Structure formats: C-alpha cells, structure tokens
Amino acid sequence: MDENTLNELRALAEQNGIDPEQLLAIAEADGLPDELRRAMAEIMGDLTVFGQALSDLERK
Numbered sequence: 001m002d003e004n005t006l007n008e009l010r011a012l013a014e015q016n017g018i019d020p021e022q023l024l025a026i027a028e029a030d031g032l033p034d035e036l037r038r039a040m041a042e043i044m045g046d047l048t049v050f051g052q053a054l055s056d057l058e059r060k
Contacts (some may be wrong), residue, residue, distance in 0.1 A: 005044070005045055008048040008052065009044055009047070010024070011051070012047060
C-alpha cells in the first residue's frame with residue numbers, strides 16, 4: 001500500500017475507535033497467503049475511499 005492509503009487508513013481507524021497500528025499490523029501480517037493479502041489491501045482501499053466520501057459529506 002502506498003503512504004497516502006496508509007495515512008487514510010490510520011485516520012479512518014482512529015475515527016472509528018480502532019487502534020490504527022493494530023489494523024495495519026493485521027493487514028501486513030506475515031504468513032497470510034498472497035491472495036488474502038491482496039484481497040485485504042483492496043478492501044482497505046475501498047474503506048479508505050468510502051471514508052473520504054463520508055468526510056467530504058461532513059464538510060458540506
């Protein structure tokens with residue numbers, strides 16, 4: 001994941017009362033099959049986009 005996505009995930013996690021470092025540790029955990037790791041990255045990217053959209057709505 002790129003740095004921007006990681007920062008967005010951290011912010012989204014904090015907004016929802018989730019420890020961002022724990023969330024990232026799970027996402028980057030060794031031992032996960034590559035397919036599962038890619039799926040998690042895609043889902044987390046989708047969550048980031050969703051979080052950004054919600055933030056944009058809150059600003060209006």
